[in-house]
Amino acid sequence: MELFAPRGTNDILPDAVGGWQYLERIVRETCERYGYREIRLPLFEHTEVFARGVGETTDIVEKEMYTFQDRSGRSLTLRPEGTAQVVRAFIEHKLYGKALPFKVYYIGPMFRYERPQKGRYRQFHQFGVEALGSASPLLDVEMIALPISLYRAAGLHEFEVHINSIGCHVCRPAYREKLTAYLSERREALCPTCLERLERNPLRVLDCKNPGCREATEGAPKSHEHLCTECHDHFSTVRAGLDAVGIRYVLNPRLVRGLDYYSRTVFELIGLDLGAQDALGGGGRYDGLVEQCGGPPTPAVGFAVGMERLLLSLEARDALRSDGRAPQVYVAALGDAARSRALEIALAMRQAGLRTELDYEDRSLKAQMRTAQRSGAQYVVILGDDELAAGRAAVRKMATGEQSEVPLTGIVQWLEGRVNG
RNA sequence: GUGGGUGUAGCUCAGCUGGUUAGAGCGCCAGGUUGUGGCCCUGGAGGUCGUGGGUUCAAGUCCCAUCACUCACCCCA
Numbered sequence: 001m002e003l004f005a006p007r008g009t010n011d012i013l014p015d016a017v018g019g020w021q022y023l024e025r026i027v028r029e030t031c032e033r034y035g036y037r038e039i040r041l042p043l044f045e046h047t048e049v050f051a052r053g054v055g056e057t058t059d060i061v062e063k064e065m066y067t068f069q070d071r072s073g074r075s076l077t078l079r080p081e082g083t084a085q086v087v088r089a090f091i092e093h094k095l096y097g098k099a100l101p102f103k104v105y106y107i108g109p110m111f112r113y114e115r116p117q118k119g120r121y122r123q124f125h126q127f128g129v130e131a132l133g134s135a136s137p138l139l140d141v142e143m144i145a146l147p148i149s150l151y152r153a154a155g156l157h158e159f160e161v162h163i164n165s166i167g168c169h170v171c172r173p174a175y176r177e178k179l180t181a182y183l184s185e186r187r188e189a190l191c192p193t194c195l196e197r198l199e200r201n202p203l204r205v206l207d208c209k210n211p212g213c214r215e216a217t218e219g220a221p222k223s224h225e226h227l228c229t230e231c232h233d234h235f236s237t238v239r240a241g242l243d244a245v246g247i248r249y250v251l252n253p254r255l256v257r258g259l260d261y262y263s264r265t266v267f268e269l270i271g272l273d274l275g276a277q278d279a280l281g282g283g284g285r286y287d288g289l290v291e292q293c294g295g296p297p298t299p300a301v302g303f304a305v306g307m308e309r310l311l312l313s314l315e316a317r318d319a320l321r322s323d324g325r326a327p328q329v330y331v332a333a334l335g336d337a338a339r340s341r342a343l344e345i346a347l348a349m350r351q352a353g354l355r356t357e358l359d360y361e362d363r364s365l366k367a368q369m370r371t372a373q374r375s376g377a378q379y380v381v382i383l384g385d386d387e388l389a390a391g392r393a394a395v396r397k398m399a400t401g402e403q404s405e406v407p408l409t410g411i412v413q414w415l416e417g418r419v420n421g
Numbered sequence: 422g423u424g425g426g427u428g429u430a431g432c433u434c435a436g437c438u439g440g441u442u443a444g445a446g447c448g449c450c451a452g453g454u455u456g457u458g459g460c461c462c463u464g465g466a467g468g469u470c471g472u473g474g475g476u477u478c479a480a481g482u483c484c485c486a487u488c489a490c491u492c493a494c495c496c497c498a
Contacts, residue, residue: 004489059496063422081498110498115422117492126498193495209494258497269498279498306498334456365456373458384456398458 008114008122018324019311023154024107025323027127030150031105034142036129039104041085043111047075053084053293055260057200064112066122078111082128083261083286083302084293090132091295100133101300107307119277119309128283130302132290137234140265140285141241143301147269147281148247154310155319159280162252163242163267164224165235166203169288171228172263176202178221189216203256222253231264238265261286265301273316274309281305326376328419331358332368334384342383345393345411352412354419373398378419381411 005011012020028038047067054060066078079085086104089095095102107127114120129146131139144161151159167175180202187195191210198205206217224235242249249267257266266284274280283303290298314320329349333342342358349356357375359368365382372380382394393411396403397418406414 007489064496112497114496115494116490117494120497124498128498276493277497281498304498309498332457364451366452366454366458367450369458371458380458382457386456394457396457401458403457 006122008116010121010123015324018322019314019320020307021323022321023307023310023314026150026154027105027107030146030153031127031129034103034129034146036103036105036131039086039089039106040108041082041089041106042079043109044076044078045085045088047077049088050077050080050084053087053261053289054081058259060112060259064114066111066113080110080112081259082106082110082126082304083130083259083289086128086130086302087132087290087293087295087300090290090298091293096133096290096296096298101131101139102133103129103131105129117277118275119306119312121308125307126304127307128302128304130300132300133298134301135234135287135299137237137241137265139301140234140238141245141247143283143303144242144247144249144267145245147303147305150305151269151280151310154314155321156310156313156317158272158313158317160270160272161247161249161267162255162270163238163249163265164252164255165227165231165238165264166223166256166262166266166284167227167231168263171226171231172223175221175223175226178226179203179205179223182220183217186216189213201260204258206254206256217254223256224251224253234264257282257284261289261292263287267303269305271309271313273313277309279306280309280313325355325421326378327355327357328377328421329354329356329379329381329415330368330372330375330377331356331381331383332365332372333359334365334382338383338385338388341388342381345381345383345408348412349415352416354412354415378421379415381415 031038047065050065051061056062060080065080068076070076086106090102105127108125109123110126111123113122116122129143131143144163148161151157166172180198183190183198183202183205187198189212190198190205191208191213194205194208194210194213197208203223205213206220208214208217227235252268255266255268257268262284264285264287266282268282269280271278271280281303283301285299285301287299290296290300311320331342331346333339339362346356346358357372357377359371369380378398380396380398382396387393391409392405392407394403395406395411395414
């Protein structure tokens with residue numbers, strides 16, 4: 001093999017596309033039902049958008065970005081996530097001047113330079129939803145409810161909902177102090193990366209998987225118990241809202257999220273069939289990000305879901321459906337004269353809106369019938385010299401095997417009236 | 422970036438301690454039905470054994486390197 005796709009990228013072949021189209025349709029229908037409109041943004045941005053938007057100390061920015069220079073020397077980066085660029089577009093087009101909240105969803109490929117493994121690829125696909133311009137806890141609830149109802153619509157019922165609140169610029173510094181003090185007393189128990197985190201981003205020590213670190217942080221101060229009054233009230237209302245709409249969740253004090261822009265509510269949807277990369281989706285509030293990126297103070301909340309992971313989960317449960325559709329009609333022909341007439345008839349049927357396939361090679365009727373049956377075609381039109389002479393075709397309904405003689409002049413209408421789907 | 426596993430036909434894989442023309446199932450093509458699918462039977466096409474070195478009389482099999490895939494660490498969707 002000479003040429004191959006770059007590591008971590010995947011070709012989505014025709015047999016798999018139906019599943020993608022199915023999911024994409026569910027995504028669009030669900031998002032629109034919740035009042036979100038699609039936004040389409042560039043696949044690459046000025047590197048600055050992500051460096052400032054995602055956070056300089058995040059792994060994404062430090063080591064996972066596909067960054068390159070264009071011919072004029074500008075530094076550009078293939079988008080590793082969507083929130084930062086939605087914020088950029090929101091500010092650039094001064095959308096804060098329009099009716100708020102600004103509610104959008106996006107769907108498309110993202111790029112991160114990581115070692116691939118199950119559920120993790122260098123080019124992967126996400127859909128995400130963002131609402132900018134409202135601090136209402138009702139939106140937090142809606143943000144959690146949306147992906148859940150989407151999963152259910154798609155056929156996935158096995159997942160957990162984890163939530164937490166990590167406070168805001170008012171209460172987080174104090175909490176951070178407390179946590180740092182607590183962790184500092186247990187330095188010996190922490191892994192090397194956590195010692196690093198202790199300096200730069202102590203909250204991240206909480207979600208380390210290392211057994212030693214987990215033990216050391218067992219009794220650590222919990223962010224949701226150190227919230228300021230506003231954050232506390234907000235979180236209480238979110239939780240009450242979740243209860244009210246019947247969403248069961250786990251309050252997970254270790255859930256802190258890896259991106260710097262989050263504040264207050266954070267949540268993650270954990271898949272049960274995914275191996276190590278088990279986050280189906282996640283998100284939270286990012287009330288300070290718009291201002292930090294140069295816009296007016298604007299509270300916001302959003303989430304993103306990994307499409308491959310959703311697909312993997314559905315496949316694991318044998319629940320993946322497909323929008324791919326089989327031909328309705330297959331035209332089989334015997335002999336040269338019949339074959340050119342077959343093309344004519346097939347084109348007329350396609351013109352009329354019927355999904356029609358035909359045989360291009362000079363193959364036996366048996367071979368054509370086999371191909372037709374495997375394609376899933378509902379009807380086979382059989383054309384030979386006899387039929388040509390008589391001006392009729394034999395039309396076989398594959399499901400039942402019953403066969404009729406249909407005049408060629410009316411065959412399109414005849415099939416239009418009988419075919420389904 | 423680090424570690425483990427795996428690379429043999431289009432697909433899934435077998436190939437014993439190195440030994441002659443490398444196999445199976447599925448798929449594909451054809452025939453059995455001189456014009457009819459699903460089941461069955463028969464036959465056929467298809468392989469630089471990932472790649473490059475090395476050891477040996479002899480390498481799919483052993484050694485080294487390399488590439489790719491995969492799982493995990495890390496991190497996240």
